Amino acid sequence: MPDPVIVAQDLRKTYAGFAAVDGISFAVERGESFGLLGPNGAGKSTTMRMVGAVSTRTGGSLSVLGLDPDRHGPEIRSQLGVVPQSDNLDTELRVRENLLVYGRYFGLPRAQVARRADELLAFAQLEDKAKAKVDALSGGMKRRLTIARALINDPSILLLDEPTTGLDPQARHILWDRLFRLKEQGTTLLLTTHYMDEAEQLCDRIVVVDKGAIMAEGSPAELIRRYSSKEVLEVRFGSSRNSEVAERLQGIGDRVEVLPDRILIYTGNGEAELVRLTDAGLHPITSLVRRSSLEDVFLRLTGRTLIE
C-alpha cells in the first residue's frame, strides 16, 4: 500500500513575477530515496525549502507527513533533518557543541542529546574531532558534521540539498557510504543534485527538473531505458572539426548529439559503431565507449548538459 510522506501537487513559487518553481507534482513514499535532478537554477533548492517548511508556497498544495507547511511549519520541521546547500554550522562553537545546541532546538532533554551526539560523532567518523573548532575541519568533515546535526532528532525524512557539491572524490564516497547506510536503515531521503553519479548511487526514483518544471520521472534505470540507449560512443575530432564531421554521421547510431568538444553517438553497441565509423574513413582523435547515464537523459530531455 502506498504510504506517501511528501505529496506535492502543482507546487509553485514565484519571486517578483519569476516562477522559480512552476507547477511541479510528485509524491515520496516512506523509506524511499527520492532525487530532484537538474542544473543550477532549476528550482530544486526552492522546492526543498518549501518541503522543509521554511518557504511559503505561492500556489498548489503540499503535504509533509500529512501536515500543511503553512499551518504546521514547526511540527513538520520537528520530523525533518535538513542538510542545506552551504553549511551553516556554528563556527563559534566546537564540533560536539554544535550537536548539543542543535538537539535542544527540538526540545530534547540534555542527557538524550548528549548520548545521541556521541553516537552521531561515531557515525560521522568525527569522534576524535569532538572538541575541534569547526573551522579546523575539512570540507568533507564539515558536511559529515552537518549531516550528523541533521540526524540529532532522529528524523523521519532527511532533506539533502546538493550534499556533495564542492567535495573531492574521496570525501564524496565517504559521504555516499554514510547516506547509503541511512537509506538501508529506512530513512526517507529527499535529495537534490546535479551529479548524475550521485543520483544513480543514492536514488530509487528521480524527477528531472528544468526551469521549475518536471521533465521526466522514474528510476535511474527506467529513465535511461526510456530516454537513452544502452551505450554511448564518445568521439572527438578536435573542436573545429566536430560539427563538420557530424554531417557525415548519417545512419550511424540511433541518435547523434554534437557538443562543442565532442560528439555523442547513442547506440546499443558502441564498439560496433566505432568500427563502422573507421570503416567509413572517419578517424577520431579519441574515442570512448560507455554506458548511458542520467547525463544523457538530461541532454535528451533539455538539449543541454547538466553542468554548463
Next chain:
Amino acid sequence: MSTPDAARPQAPAASAGGQSDAAARAIRATRNSRRWGSWYVAEHRFRVMRSYAQTVLVTAIGNPVIYLYAMGVGLATLVDGNLGADAVTGVDYLTFVAPALLCSAAISVASEEFTYPVMLGFKWNPVFYGMNASPIQPGQIINGLVISVAARMLVTCGLYFGFMLLFGAVPSPTGFLAIFAALLTGMGFGALLMGYTSTLTEDTGQLAMVMRFIILPMTLFSGTFFPLDLLPLYLRWIGWISPLWHGTELSRVFAYGAVEPVWLSVVHVLYLAALLMIGWVWARRVAVRRLNK
C-alpha cells in the same frame, strides 16, 4: 519578560488521512519547542558567550573601576572643589555621575550584543537559518537573543552597582532599583539597534557609523556628565529623545532621590518600554521576512 510564541498548533486537517499517526507524533514532538523555543535559542547564546566569558567579566569589572575612579574621584575633585560638594543638582559629582555611568554601561553591552550577533546569525555565519530549519520559529530566535542580552546586561549592571556601593555613590536605600532602570535603558535602545541591524544585508560601515554618530553623541549630550539644563535650548532635544537621558534621570531618582515630577518618571519608563517593544516587534518581523524565502 515573556512574549507569546506563535499561536498554538491546531489539530491536523482532515486531509491528513493515513498520516494522522505521523502528524500526531509531530505535534507531540513540537510541544517543547513551541513553548520553550526562545529559551533554547538563549541557551545557544549563553554557550557562545561562554567562549568570550573572560572579556565579558573583565569589562564588567574593569569598566566601573576605571570610570568611577576617573569621573567620580578624579573629575569630581575638580568639580566639587570649585563648585562645592552639593553643587550638581544638590549632590556631589560622584553621586551625580554614577547612575549615568551605570546606564552607559548598559548601552555599551547593548551596542555589542545587539549588532554583531545579529549580523552573524543572518549573514556572516548564518546560524539563524540553521535554527529556522528546526522547530524554532523566527520570532523565537529574536526572543532568545533578547533574553540572553538581558541576562548579560543584568550581570554587568549588577556588578557595576556593586562598585557604585563600594565607591559610596549610592545614598538612597532604593538605589538598587537603578539596576533595573539601567537594564530598561540598555534594552530599549538595544532593541531598536537590533531592529535596524536585522535589516542590514551587508555591513558596509553602517554599524561603525551608528557607534560614531549616534552612540557617542548620545553619551555626551544626555545629561550624563552635566545636567541637560546646561545645554542651550536648541540642543536639549537630543536629551529628550535619548533613551540614555530618560534612563539616567530615572536612575538618579532611585540612586539619590533626584527631584522630578512623578509624571516625568512615568514618562521615562513608558518611553523606554515603548522603544523596547518597537525594536522587538520590528526585529521579529524582519526575521520572519528574511528567514522565510
